[in-house]
Amino acid sequence: MSVDARHGLNRHVTLPGSLVLDGGGSLTPVEIAYETYGTLSPERDNAILVCHALTGDQHLASVHPRTGKPGWWARMVGPGKPIDTDRFCVVCPNVLGSCMGTSGPASIDPATGRPYGMAFPVITVRDMVRAQAMLLDHLGIGALAAVVGGSMGGMQALSWAATFPDRVRAALVIASTARHTAQNIAFHEVGRQAIMADPRWQGGDYGDAPPAAGLAVARMAAHITYLSEAGLTEKFGRRLQARDAQEDPKLSFGFDADFQVESYLRHQGLSFVDRFDANSYLYITRAMDYFDLAEEHGGRLADAFRGSATRFCIVSFDTDWLYPTAESRTVVHALNAAGLAVSFVELSSPYGHDAFLLDSPALDRVVGGFLGAA
Amino acid sequence: MSVDARHGLNRHVTLPGSLVLDGGGSLTPVEIAYETYGTLSPERDNAILVCHALTGDQHLASVHPRTGKPGWWARMVGPGKPIDTDRFCVVCPNVLGSCMGTSGPASIDPATGRPYGMAFPVITVRDMVRAQAMLLDHLGIGALAAVVGGSMGGMQALSWAATFPDRVRAALVIASTARHTAQNIAFHEVGRQAIMADPRWQGGDYGDAPPAAGLAVARMAAHITYLSEAGLTEKFGRRLQARDAQEDPKLSFGFDADFQVESYLRHQGLSFVDRFDANSYLYITRAMDYFDLAEEHGGRLADAFRGSATRFCIVSFDTDWLYPTAESRTVVHALNAAGLAVSFVELSSPYGHDAFLLDSPALDRVVGGFLGAA
Numbered sequence: 001m002s003v004d005a006r007h008g009l010n011r012h013v014t015l016p017g018s019l020v021l022d023g024g025g026s027l028t029p030v031e032i033a034y035e036t037y038g039t040l041s042p043e044r045d046n047a048i049l050v051c052h053a054l055t056g057d058q059h060l061a062s063v064h065p066r067t068g069k070p071g072w073w074a075r076m077v078g079p080g081k082p083i084d085t086d087r088f089c090v091v092c093p094n095v096l097g098s099c100m101g102t103s104g105p106a107s108i109d110p111a112t113g114r115p116y117g118m119a120f121p122v123i124t125v126r127d128m129v130r131a132q133a134m135l136l137d138h139l140g141i142g143a144l145a146a147v148v149g150g151s152m153g154g155m156q157a158l159s160w161a162a163t164f165p166d167r168v169r170a171a172l173v174i175a176s177t178a179r180h181t182a183q184n185i186a187f188h189e190v191g192r193q194a195i196m197a198d199p200r201w202q203g204g205d206y207g208d209a210p211p212a213a214g215l216a217v218a219r220m221a222a223h224i225t226y227l228s229e230a231g232l233t234e235k236f237g238r239r240l241q242a243r244d245a246q247e248d249p250k251l252s253f254g255f256d257a258d259f260q261v262e263s264y265l266r267h268q269g270l271s272f273v274d275r276f277d278a279n280s281y282l283y284i285t286r287a288m289d290y291f292d293l294a295e296e297h298g299g300r301l302a303d304a305f306r307g308s309a310t311r312f313c314i315v316s317f318d319t320d321w322l323y324p325t326a327e328s329r330t331v332v333h334a335l336n337a338a339g340l341a342v343s344f345v346e347l348s349s350p351y352g353h354d355a356f357l358l359d360s361p362a363l364d365r366v367v368g369g370f371l372g373a374a
Numbered sequence: 375m376s377v378d379a380r381h382g383l384n385r386h387v388t389l390p391g392s393l394v395l396d397g398g399g400s401l402t403p404v405e406i407a408y409e410t411y412g413t414l415s416p417e418r419d420n421a422i423l424v425c426h427a428l429t430g431d432q433h434l435a436s437v438h439p440r441t442g443k444p445g446w447w448a449r450m451v452g453p454g455k456p457i458d459t460d461r462f463c464v465v466c467p468n469v470l471g472s473c474m475g476t477s478g479p480a481s482i483d484p485a486t487g488r489p490y491g492m493a494f495p496v497i498t499v500r501d502m503v504r505a506q507a508m509l510l511d512h513l514g515i516g517a518l519a520a521v522v523g524g525s526m527g528g529m530q531a532l533s534w535a536a537t538f539p540d541r542v543r544a545a546l547v548i549a550s551t552a553r554h555t556a557q558n559i560a561f562h563e564v565g566r567q568a569i570m571a572d573p574r575w576q577g578g579d580y581g582d583a584p585p586a587a588g589l590a591v592a593r594m595a596a597h598i599t600y601l602s603e604a605g606l607t608e609k610f611g612r613r614l615q616a617r618d619a620q621e622d623p624k625l626s627f628g629f630d631a632d633f634q635v636e637s638y639l640r641h642q643g644l645s646f647v648d649r650f651d652a653n654s655y656l657y658i659t660r661a662m663d664y665f666d667l668a669e670e671h672g673g674r675l676a677d678a679f680r681g682s683a684t685r686f687c688i689v690s691f692d693t694d695w696l697y698p699t700a701e702s703r704t705v706v707h708a709l710n711a712a713g714l715a716v717s718f719v720e721l722s723s724p725y726g727h728d729a730f731l732l733d734s735p736a737l738d739r740v741v742g743g744f745l746g747a748a
Contacts (some may be wrong), residue, residue: 006475022627023540023625023627024627044721063747099434105425118629121627121632122627122628123439137707144567159706179612180612181603181604181606181607181611181612182606182607182609182610182611182635183598183601183606185604185612185633185635185636186594186598186606186635186636186639187598189594189631189633189635189636189639189640190591190594190595190598190639192629193590193591193594193639193640193643194568194571194591196629197568197572197587197588197591198571198592201572205406214571216567216571217567217568217591220563220564220567221558221564224557224560224564227557229555229556229557229695230557232557232560233555233556235556236556237555237556238553238554238555238556238559238666238669251397251664252400253396253397253496255492255496255566255570255656255660257563259559259563259663261556261559261560261563261564262559262560265560265563265564265567266567269567282629286629289632289633290625292612295612299665299712321603321695361605370696
């Protein structure tokens with residue numbers, strides 16, 4: 001078999017043609033950074049597209065170049081794993097608007113020769129999906145054996161099934177939703193305001209001096225929504241942060257991080273700014289807030305899926321308060337109303353929304369089982 | 375009856391003596407701004423202390439001098455109202471650490487002649503209560519007919535009963551908790567980091583140029599926790615903000631406030647900075663995070679109340695996810711374990727934590743009934 005240079009880790013492509021956007025404009029060129037795992041079958045019928053979440057990237061099961069950490073779903077994707085690369089060819093692109101090589105606000109605007117910044121067009125989840133479809137065209141992949149995603153990745157999976165029903169044989173949607181609620185929007189708006197309030201943001205033209213303080217605050221606020229109250233209590237409770245190995249930790253009666261949960265959140269904020277672009281955070285949260293699949297189909301979610309032959313599996317976690325089970329149930333009801341094959345499972349986990357990224361044998365069985373039936 | 379100049383609206387007193395603080399230091403002088411409503415009986419046995427929440431103040435039922443709005447509990451306090459000023463003498467002090475006339479970080483530090491800023495000592499809820507006890511001494515009030523408070527006001531009511539059991543005949547604790555959880559601390563820490571990340575904060579020495587952007591972000595994040603998801607959906611859903619009376623509102627594909635919930639949150643943030651001091655926000659959130667009544671009593675909450683004769687009424691709201699009913703139930707169990715008289719009611723409301731401030735006939739009946747039995 002000849003080696004296909006389009007496949008492998010750390011790939012990057014500048015796609016021909018322009019991408020027409022929901023907002024009315026278009027984007028040219030469209031660059032996509034992506035990785036593939038496993039081998040495309042001669043029939044080209046074993047491709048699985050994995051869509052990442054808000055701050056995820058294409059390093060699905062490879063070491064992240066900036067953090068040195070394993071890929072974000074390394075436990076899920078590989079030979080013999082639930083997403084089995086002995087059997088499937090897995091494609092994972094960095095989403096449009098992000099900052100790991102795919103076109104986004106940090107990319108060079110050909111009109112000016114400088115980074116787009118806030119001149120980058122506002123995009124939607126459907127625009128991300130259309131860009132991914134262009135990538136699949138480039139890779140010579142017609143229909144997907146499956147599209148898989150958690151959180152914003154699940155939104156993309158839903159949008160894929162609604163936008164390109166003939167290209168999606170199965171869709172696996174984990175810890176996700178068909179629309180952002182007022183509370184979801186509210187939390188994102190806090191994050192955006194934190195970034196834009198940082199004087200370093202400079203209207204998006206921050207160059208090499210990013211609004212790190214604002215971005216860290218945005219990440220801290222968002223991070224709370226990824227964890228359950230019970231999970232935070234189990235992990236941290238009111239335990240104090242040790243400052244000195246000689247003594248028991250005690251309240252400082254100051255503004256240092258006295259509680260372990262404070263220290264943890266500060267670390268989450270600070271480490272995030274090393275790997276993520278503030279403007280990308282603005283654009284991607286905006287795309288998520290705009291997401292309302294029913295609204296794109298005349299207000300009836302079932303109409304997004306009517307006539308499709310895609311098999312669905314919808315998974316929620318009982319302690320996820322960001323995208324609670326009720327949101328998944330709404331999707332399941334719509335799929336049933338449209339007459340599609342759908343299985344639905346609510347998994348039990350103490351870890352809230354983040355559970356989809358963590359070790360979960362039950363999730364592994366659901367994912368492996370659903371894809372194994374492909 | 376002679377007029378007692380210590381009573382009435384817009385009172386302010388510099389108390390003699392110094393206040394010894396939980397953090398180890400002491401505060402001298404202690405200034406307290408307060409209001410009283412109704413008349414103290416000749417027996418001085420009809421006083422009710424109302425304790426306010428994080429961003430509340432002494433303007434319980436009088437017009438707020440900065441906003442021009444009615445007092446924050448005007449619907450609850452007055453002649454013939456549930457807290458009946460025809461019968462009770464109601465005292466409402468601004469809490470220690472706040473910014474409406476009581477000693478706080480904006481007060482003048484006698485050691486330097488300049489505002490304390492971050493040189494103000496870190497305080498606790500119990501310190502707030504001790505300062506209030508000094509005020510009652512000044513007013514010639516021994517035992518309270520009742521202490522009443524919602525949210526942080528409820529923490530003070532619990533701390534009053536635990537610290538001065540002989541001075542509290544009844545305690546009414548609404549939408550509150552006996553300790554801050556990891557999630558409670560996490561949200562406050564986001565707010566503090568937002569303030570301290572604002573370059574205008576200047577280590578607390580901001581003078582007349584306060585860190586308004588950071589404080590607004592802190593308020594926005596906190597405000598989400600005061601509302602229920604269902605309440606936000608009912609009030610705003612995904613409805614768009616009208617920009618032009620001529621057309622139906624539509625997505626801007628930009629970063630203006632497209633959704634009504636964004637516009638509402640921005641307004642909450644901006645209007646807050648006109649009436650509240652950023653350093654006070656740091657100190658009071660810190661006091662709340664430190665609050666753990668069990669920990670102050672050897673780890674057993676029941677021991678905080680053992681031997682007391684105080685009657686209790688504990689009220690929670692079913693959609694309050696900041697201090698959910700489970701936290702109130704923990705308090706009730708401890709009171710039962712200590713053998714005290716306690717009634718407990720969970721009220722139904724769509725409005726989340728903020729329900730205690732809103733029109734609620736059921737709450738009015740509970741408050742009126744409990745205090746009427748005094």
